[in-house]
Amino acid sequence: MSQVPDHLSAEAEQLRTELADHAYRYYVLDAPVISDAEYDRLYRRLEELEKQFPELLTADSITQKVGGQILSKFEPVTHSSRMYSLENALTEEEFIAFDERITKMLGQAGGMFGNDYFCEPKLDGLAVSITYVDGVFSQAATRGDGTVGENVTANVRTIASLPLRLRKPVSITVRGEIFIRTEDFAALNRSREEAGEELYANARNTAAGSIRQLDSSVTAGRPLSIFLYSLVEAQELGVTSQSGVIEFLRDCGLPVNPLGHVCSGRDEVLAFHRDLAVMRGGGSVNGVTLPYAIDGMVVKLNNITVWNSLGFTAKFPRYMLAYKWPEAEVATRLNDVSFQISRQGVYSPVAELEPVQLDGVTVARATLHNLDEIERLDIMLGDEVFIKRGGEVIPKIISRSRRERDGSERAIPLPSSCESCGSELELDNERSHNLRCPNRDCQGRLVERIAYFASRGVMDIEGFSRKTAAKLVQEGLVSDLPDLYAISAAQLSELEGFAEISAQNIHDAIQASKAQPLWRVISALEISQVGSQTAKLLARRLGSIEKLAAASTEDLEKISGIGKVMAEDIRAWFADERNMQLVAGLASAGLMMSEEADGEADSGPLLFDEKTVVLTGTISFASRDQLKDWLELNGAKAASSVSKKTHIVIAGPGAGSKLEKAQGFGLEIWDEEKLIEVMRTQPSRPAVKPDWWPA
Numbered sequence: 001m002s003q004v005p006d007h008l009s010a011e012a013e014q015l016r017t018e019l020a021d022h023a024y025r026y027y028v029l030d031a032p033v034i035s036d037a038e039y040d041r042l043y044r045r046l047e048e049l050e051k052q053f054p055e056l057l058t059a060d061s062i063t064q065k066v067g068g069q070i071l072s073k074f075e076p077v078t079h080s081s082r083m084y085s086l087e088n089a090l091t092e093e094e095f096i097a098f099d100e101r102i103t104k105m106l107g108q109a110g111g112m113f114g115n116d117y118f119c120e121p122k123l124d125g126l127a128v129s130i131t132y133v134d135g136v137f138s139q140a141a142t143r144g145d146g147t148v149g150e151n152v153t154a155n156v157r158t159i160a161s162l163p164l165r166l167r168k169p170v171s172i173t174v175r176g177e178i179f180i181r182t183e184d185f186a187a188l189n190r191s192r193e194e195a196g197e198e199l200y201a202n203a204r205n206t207a208a209g210s211i212r213q214l215d216s217s218v219t220a221g222r223p224l225s226i227f228l229y230s231l232v233e234a235q236e237l238g239v240t241s242q243s244g245v246i247e248f249l250r251d252c253g254l255p256v257n258p259l260g261h262v263c264s265g266r267d268e269v270l271a272f273h274r275d276l277a278v279m280r281g282g283g284s285v286n287g288v289t290l291p292y293a294i295d296g297m298v299v300k301l302n303n304i305t306v307w308n309s310l311g312f313t314a315k316f317p318r319y320m321l322a323y324k325w326p327e328a329e330v331a332t333r334l335n336d337v338s339f340q341i342s343r344q345g346v347y348s349p350v351a352e353l354e355p356v357q358l359d360g361v362t363v364a365r366a367t368l369h370n371l372d373e374i375e376r377l378d379i380m381l382g383d384e385v386f387i388k389r390g391g392e393v394i395p396k397i398i399s400r401s402r403r404e405r406d407g408s409e410r411a412i413p414l415p416s417s418c419e420s421c422g423s424e425l426e427l428d429n430e431r432s433h434n435l436r437c438p439n440r441d442c443q444g445r446l447v448e449r450i451a452y453f454a455s456r457g458v459m460d461i462e463g464f465s466r467k468t469a470a471k472l473v474q475e476g477l478v479s480d481l482p483d484l485y486a487i488s489a490a491q492l493s494e495l496e497g498f499a500e501i502s503a504q505n506i507h508d509a510i511q512a513s514k515a516q517p518l519w520r521v522i523s524a525l526e527i528s529q530v531g532s533q534t535a536k537l538l539a540r541r542l543g544s545i546e547k548l549a550a551a552s553t554e555d556l557e558k559i560s561g562i563g564k565v566m567a568e569d570i571r572a573w574f575a576d577e578r579n580m581q582l583v584a585g586l587a588s589a590g591l592m593m594s595e596e597a598d599g600e601a602d603s604g605p606l607l608f609d610e611k612t613v614v615l616t617g618t619i620s621f622a623s624r625d626q627l628k629d630w631l632e633l634n635g636a637k638a639a640s641s642v643s644k645k646t647h648i649v650i651a652g653p654g655a656g657s658k659l660e661k662a663q664g665f666g667l668e669i670w671d672e673e674k675l676i677e678v679m680r681t682q683p684s685r686p687a688v689k690p691d692w693w694p695a
């Protein structure tokens, strides 16, 4: 093994400390002292050193936030102390009743100025409990039922603002809220829109969904934020107030909400609650606006030494309260209902409203989801309806107002034929009632399909828009996806609005997309449920469309990450003759139908056919992700924990308990030398070896 020169290990240590310090200044103090570019430079240097000398890598290095571990399920974690939820108050009276009850129970007049409360925004995200041992991040769990949660350590460690090492070497359990900032959520949806992917409905569910990903690199790609708000066993650490808890957490380097502060007595609590209401609606108070969604204010008795004497009701602590607001609803008129066709031919109803202000923005449209929703709401054109945001991006109609109809209202007209192809619409009642165009060759659907095909997340054809798609269909140049590749630059330049240069550019971009990797082609097939992540998995594991088409549901289900329903959907797709014609058309247009052209290793049996392999310790010539990709490409199921069912454990230097366990079970164990020998002597995929391949 290579010896790390002293000056380089000192440099790595220095970089780690410096980077952690800059992260603290940026995320906790909100006072960065270097530019993003400078930070990136330091980060890349550390990454480079760690790559060159893997023995320099420490678990708490800031570079270890990229994820990569794939689990098959989340293990249960029993919380060291129960995670309660909070009692709600919706009105001033309810808050006052809470304050009075505390004063009475404490047998005092609430002091001369009333009780002191620590108040902070109640974020709309998901609660987690995080444990640090000797200052090092060690475990994170969801709330679950309050007693037992799920182990989401691998995912929580990817959150950028959460330090992997505290500024104090303490062993503590802290709790907080994971959420997504409004701006980050909008950016995420913008990129999904460009990629032709379905938009996320709201930030809360997206944050929760991100933490429940089995592949932590997916989580690492989501813009999650966190604020910590409680410290388990604070009193044992000598902390006696909630404001002291927050100060302690901040001193540890943990991000806390900068708006939290002590309010002395009722009036200050009420005043802060009013300020938060203004900020929640998009307004600013003393120049501060809220960069995230909140659903209330948390009010905690600041003196934590009396918390125990106040105790708990059956469900809630008596010393805290979630002081919320009744949700904003406004009334407006339903002017019309329009329908949007999807690439599957489904007609989705959209309410066209008389524009109104809601939470500081003008709203003119609302989702109606499907025909059942129209029936449930019992609405007619001209009705007065109530809308609310309910955490969703696009508001929805919650009910019809009770104002009496005056006879001018009209039933919502449902289209009977497709506005694009004229086919008679059918009632689809698979999951809900929807109108759908049954014509697979419908031009309206085709336009949506072409736009999806060309979008950034699929074939990524530069400069190609939905308008381009509509024009090509309208002019009869494209009647199915493969036709795109037969269009000449000259044909394009004859189209209205396509000057010669842009015609040439679009033509070149279409042709260039033939070189796009296999997973993009798999995404382009529009197999139900198969998005880019699954397409990547299928491409990596099967290597060609031919093998994908030939795979049985059992073959597919063996791939971890592919469930029964998805496997059946994939089978059904390939069983359809027309879909096979599409595949043939795309193949003869010259698209990539396999990962590696004719590599000899591609045709033989897979090196690790269905074997469960666990990687532990460090391997000097490759990163964990590189090795994992290689193992999976060769048929292995990469697992993170050792069991009797594990086939092979590859253990590099630094391997600990997993190696011991493997020895205990008498499993096959490979050291680096053995791994190199196998890699050099056994045929494996890919045919063209990557640059990290051992020489």
Ligand code: IVH
Binding pocket: 083, 084, 085, 086, 087, 120, 121, 122, 123, 124, 125, 126, 127, 143, 177, 229, 230, 298, 317, 320, 322
């Ligand atoms: S303190 C006893 N502080 O609200 C629970 N909770 O309804 C102590 N929440 O499960 C929670 N922001 O997920 C607290 N600043 C904040 C919070 C907060 C959001 C969530 C948390 C909790 C739920 C209770």
